[in-house]
Amino acid sequence: MLVLMSSTTTARPGVSPSLSEAPVSAARVAALTGLIRSTTGESRTTRTPFTDQALAEVPVSSLDDVDAAFDAARVAQVRWAGTAVRDRASMLIRLHDLVLAHQGELMDLIQLESGKTRKHAYDEVLHLALTARYYGRRLRHLAGSSRKVGVFPLITQVTVHHVPKGVVGIISPWNYPLTMALADGIPAIAAGNVVVQKPDSQSPLTALAALELLRKAGAPTDVWQMVSGAGSVVGTAIVQQADYICFTGSTATGTGIAKLAAERLVGYSLELGGKNPMIVLPGADVEKAAEGAVGACFSSAGQLCVSIERLYVHDSLYDDFRDAFVRRVSSMSLGASLDWDVDMGSLVSASQLETVTKHVDDAVANGATVVTGGRARPDLGPYFFEPTVLEDVTPAAECFAEETFGPLVSLYRYGSVEEAVELANAGEYGLNASLFGPVPLAKRLAPRIKAGTVNINEGFAATFGSVDAPMGGMRTSGTGRRQGDEGFYRYTETQSVGVQRLVPVAGPAAIPAKPYAAVLTFLLRVLRRTTVRR
Template sequence: MSDTAATAAAALLDRIQAPEGRGREIPDAATREVIGRAPVQSVAELDDAIARARAAQPGWDALGHARRSELLLAAADAIDANAEALAHLLSREQGKPLNGPNARFELGACSAWLRTNAATELPVQVLVDDETLHAELVYKAAGVVGAIGPWNWPLMITIWQIGPALRMGNTVVAKPSEYTPLSVLALLSVMNDVLPADVLIGVSGDRATGARLASHPDIDKVMFTGSTATGRKIIESSAGNLARLTLELGGNDAGIVLPGTDPQAIAEDLFWGAFINTGQTCAAMKRLYVHDSIYDEVVDALAGIAAAVPMGNGLDEENVLGPLQNRAQFDIVSRLVEDARARGARIVTGGEAAPELGELFYRATIVADIDDDAALVQEEQFGPALPVIRYSDVDEAFARANAVDVGLGASVWSSDPETARAAATRMQSGTVWINSHGGLHPMVPFGGVKSSGYGLEFGVEGLKSVSVTQVVSGPGRKG
């Protein structure tokens, strides 16, 4: 990372951080040094932000789709122009390295999703058109959208929320995670260089701020990505205002490797399906079921990659794995691996902290010969530890993979893609990938089933999710 990018990141930070002596100090995830001071805004300040967004919404809506799309493209250009500075700040605050499927990748996704939002059409749908009746279904702005984001992909997921909302004529009040507020506020500041005033407002606060945002009487739609437990609280908070909800909640994604698959051909993709963002990804593979006939080969191949992949400070251009973002998540990963060890599971590689790298680093870990009832299998680890589970009967493997109360993503792996495709629908998940895991496309809808939430994001379905419908019905052709 160049000195120029670091200087530009510092300038962005100065635009959004709290004054000296105020706010909440945010640490560098890798070094634990203080990066800056996040504003801590009160519920009264949130109320004011929502009032300003409410006042701005009719004018923003009146601009029309074409003009709003132009402004979204300008916002994407602004992100691209500041991408290195934003990636620098993101890497320090979240911990993810600059390279690999990490910080620079995330900034590229931000502008790509905005450009797709701008280009996607959502035409009026003609329902009936005959001699007696002409009826159309129209999609209109919901009003003011409350966007509550996570700490793992803080910029990209914020764009997933605010991009379609703005495109459809809504205004947005966005609350970042308490762990990663600075990079999100910097992103919003860059976008607000080109957007009209009060169309997009960032509010940095604690959980009480998030609860108020979900329950506020002037919020028409809430979008949330995070844990299932917090999602349930948001559902409760929204009972009073009847805000529409899109909830992308916890996952415990399973992958199944079918017999006859070449372990070496899939090992690299298997690894990154689980370890992208150091495992801190909702739709990362959290459990891997492998047929007995190739089990040892798959375990050995994954362990070889895990032991060799560079881990360390994200600003080092060589690294592609970073620290856990926060102490709470580090403790969860440590607890689950230690429980697996105590149960007699085999720690093939990793299985311990890496204190020489920093306080929150945990080595990439492959755990073999583990039972389904182990906590590492039943709970979402959200970190760099993958349990690899042996099976001998394919039907049994699908039953075991589906025996959890979440269903965000899943994958099926085979040297015969058609065999995998035929088996894919047996998975109880919102998305099933074939010979890959976790890849997303801005035009392909994404969402979960069971306790992984509800509502779809991306593409046409994503635009619909931030809209309200209106049926316009009148005389037909004879009329």
């Protein structure tokens, strides 16, 4: 655990009062920030959301630093691509072990930079360890070549290879500062690429601690480099040089990145915004659905792309569900604590607090009712806001269709399952959805929901935690997929190598074109009745 000093935080009954006032030692900060490529001599101050106290002085990178990172990366990539697959796989297994061994410090940093609770910080440790182990174990299969059926069986042989793209640029967010810092890049380096990354300016220490563990696991220095600075400057420079871009963040920023990438004809994967729905189906267990909704809506204080912000409940269950849900939400504990006994932490910044406050006030002004919550809690910390449930939200309210990205959820009634599907699919987003109720009914409905992930009797963790399954958005929630095979192959170019034996595909020079075409026609009719296996 990091070097801490004791203090207290005023809290209502049931809220853990403990938090350090001097969260990270100067020596540790210096060790981590020394991993950033920076020659400017300039720095910016990061602050912990819990208290708004200064946390670290973080070096700022220049455009020359970005250029130098890419120059070094391109040299390193040639060597790294020649590294044996088994050695890359072994490195990832070592990373798995190191993440688990250093989870205490990692959770401290996650909390101090993002404001989330201990148990939600552990979710990141778990996800990163699972991702490292998954690709470590699957790499031999994923990186291997495969045989395909040639145009002429036996005479034509085709082998498909997966060639690394080169230098991958990663721009990672603040809300999941550990897992989003490394989980997207793990399959990239596993495939033989190298990475130049800009972590969010709010949460660089967590990303740097993860990079330190990656190097301890055996990754050469220039295989994964970090630069720091404003997204409009440093982030744009990465997009302008990378051979592939991975971005997690807002739809507006993602659209701009896509335009820049299109000008250079390079690939990208974007996980963007979401206004995610949950449907409580007829026949659902109300208590289980209410319990699931609490985690789905208020994990990481709702600052999660796959978090639920719209709750649709069948008329027959609505009153019972609302009472069960509100009872649980109103009893949640809030606080700034590095212990495990708090249910929800802080928002990350003044701007996030402003957005949540604005959405609640605007909804009420347009006829909505606050069922529980609805208040900022400056007695706990500068950016705390109570978990909030609204009813009677009208289309005139900003939070009706806009993503809040905070601890705010709206309750709605519906009469028929068809209506519920239509409501869930309303709007422009399509990232995540949840269905609570009888599994056979939920399975029938799931393919009709316009979302990249659909969780049955869970909020988001069933798909997010299943690293063998792809994850990503539809519509304006993004493009491309992380995790699973797709999360690996997005970082590769598919190359087909064909070997022709005995006769060329166009036929021997001694045979005129017309009779050769007749022979081919005959052979096609024979092959039509023949099963050729790979």
